[in-house]
Amino acid sequence: MTAPLLQVRNLAKTFGGTGGFFSRAQPLVSAIDNVSFDLHDGEVLGIVGESGCGKSTLAKLLLGLLRENDGSITLDGRQVSGLPPREARRLRSDVQYVHQDPGAALDPWWRVGNTLHETMRIHGISDAKERETRISEVLEAVGLSGDFVNRYPHELSGGQQRRIGLARTLALRPRIILLDEPTSGLDLSVQATVLRLMNDLRERYKLTYILISHDLSVVHRMCDRIAVMYLGRIVELGETEAVFGSPAHPYTKALIGSAPKLVRDDTSVELIQGDPPDATNIPSGCAFRSRCPLAIDSCAATKPELEEISASHRIACPPELRRLTNGPAASVSSL
Ligand SMILES: Nc1ncnc2c1ncn2[C@@H]1O[C@H](COP(=O)(O)OP(=O)(O)O)[C@@H](O)[C@H]1O
Numbered sequence: 001m002t003a004p005l006l007q008v009r010n011l012a013k014t015f016g017g018t019g020g021f022f023s024r025a026q027p028l029v030s031a032i033d034n035v036s037f038d039l040h041d042g043e044v045l046g047i048v049g050e051s052g053c054g055k056s057t058l059a060k061l062l063l064g065l066l067r068e069n070d071g072s073i074t075l076d077g078r079q080v081s082g083l084p085p086r087e088a089r090r091l092r093s094d095v096q097y098v099h100q101d102p103g104a105a106l107d108p109w110w111r112v113g114n115t116l117h118e119t120m121r122i123h124g125i126s127d128a129k130e131r132e133t134r135i136s137e138v139l140e141a142v143g144l145s146g147d148f149v150n151r152y153p154h155e156l157s158g159g160q161q162r163r164i165g166l167a168r169t170l171a172l173r174p175r176i177i178l179l180d181e182p183t184s185g186l187d188l189s190v191q192a193t194v195l196r197l198m199n200d201l202r203e204r205y206k207l208t209y210i211l212i213s214h215d216l217s218v219v220h221r222m223c224d225r226i227a228v229m230y231l232g233r234i235v236e237l238g239e240t241e242a243v244f245g246s247p248a249h250p251y252t253k254a255l256i257g258s259a260p261k262l263v264r265d266d267t268s269v270e271l272i273q274g275d276p277p278d279a280t281n282i283p284s285g286c287a288f289r290s291r292c293p294l295a296i297d298s299c300a301a302t303k304p305e306l307e308e309i310s311a312s313h314r315i316a317c318p319p320e321l322r323r324l325t326n327g328p329a330a331s332v333s334s335l
C-alpha cells in the first residue's frame with residue numbers, strides 16, 4: 001500500500017490549566033488525547049461521536065488553526081506539526097474546511113462573487129483573471145449557474161448555501177477537505193442531493209475527505225472507514241462495514257443501538273444512559289467506564305490503547321472485556 005497522505009500520531013490538545021498574567025486559572029480540559037490515525041489518498045474517513053468529544057478540535061489541529069501540545073502530523077511525508085499557527089496554515093494549504101454552518105460563514109453584505117474572490121485573494125491567488133476562471137469552473141462543478149455571483153447569502157436556499165460553501169473550498173484546489181456536519185439542518189431530500197454532489201466532486205477532483213458528523217446514517221453511507229471518538233480519544237477504528245456490521249467497543253454498540261434507522265428490531269433499542277462526564281473531570285482509566293455496563297475494576301487503572309481485533313479493525317477495550325462484547329448490538333440495551 002502507498003504511504004498515507006496524512007499521518008497523525010499521538011496528537012494531544014488541552015485547553016485551560018494555568019491562568020495567564022491577567023486571567024484566573026481555568027479548569028484543564030483534555031480535548032484531544034493521544035489520537036493516531038492514517039488517511040489514505042482518495043478515501044473518506046468518518047469521525048463520529050457525541051457533542052464535546054473533540055471532533056472540531058481535531059479538525060482545527062489538522063488545519064493548523066490550533067497548535068497541538070503533543071504528537072505529530074505528517075502531510076504527504078512532510079512533518080507539519082509543532083509550528084506556530086501562521087506557518088502551519090501555510091504548509092497545510094492542501095487541507096481545507098467546509099464550515100458546519102455555511103450561511104453563518106458567508107458575509108451577509110457581500111455578493112457570492114466577492115466572497116469567492118476574497119477567499120482566493122487571502123490564499124495568495126492574486127491574478128484576478130485566474131480567480132474569474134476558477135469561479136466559473138467551481139460554480140459549474142457544484143451545479144450552480146454563473147449568475148449566482150450576484151446573489152447575497154440571504155437569497156440562497158439551505159442547499160444552495162452548502163453548494164457555495166463547497167465551491168469556495170474547491171476554488172482553493174485542496175487535496176483534503178474536512179467536512180464538518182455537512183448536512184445538518186437540511187431536509188432529507190436536500191441532504192441526499194448534497195451527499196451525491198460531494199461524491200461526484202470527490203471523483204472529479206480526486207479529493208480525500210474527512211467527514212465529521214454525529215449522524216450515523218450519513219457516515220454509514222459516505223465513508224470507507226470510521227473513527228469513533230469518546231472524550232478526546234478514538235475508541236474504535238475500522239472499515240465502515242466492520243464498524244457497523246460488528247461494532248466491538250461498548251460505546252460504539254450503544255451509539256449504533258441508539259440510532260433507530262440503523263437497527264432492524266426497534267424493540268431492543270435503548271439510548272445510552274446519562275450524559276458524557278464533565279470534560280474537566282474525566283474518569284481515570286477508560287473514560288467510558290462510568291457509562292459502560294461491562295466495566296470491571298481494572299478499567300479504572302489504565303487508559304486502554306487501540307488494539308487490533310481483526311484485519312484493520314481496532315478497539316480500545318481490554319481483551320477481558322472483549323469476550324463480553326462479542327454479542328449483537330442489542331446486547332447494549334442494558335446501557
Ligand atoms: N477554545 C476552547 N477553550 C476551552 N475549551 C474548549 C475550547 N474548544 C473546545 N473546548 C472543549 O474541548 C472539548 C471538545 O470540544 P469540541 O472539539 O468542540 O467537540 P465537538 O466538536 O466534538 O462537539 C469540549 O469539552 C469543549 O468544551
Ligand SMILES: [Mg+2]
Binds near residue numbers: 055056
Ligand atoms: Mg463541533
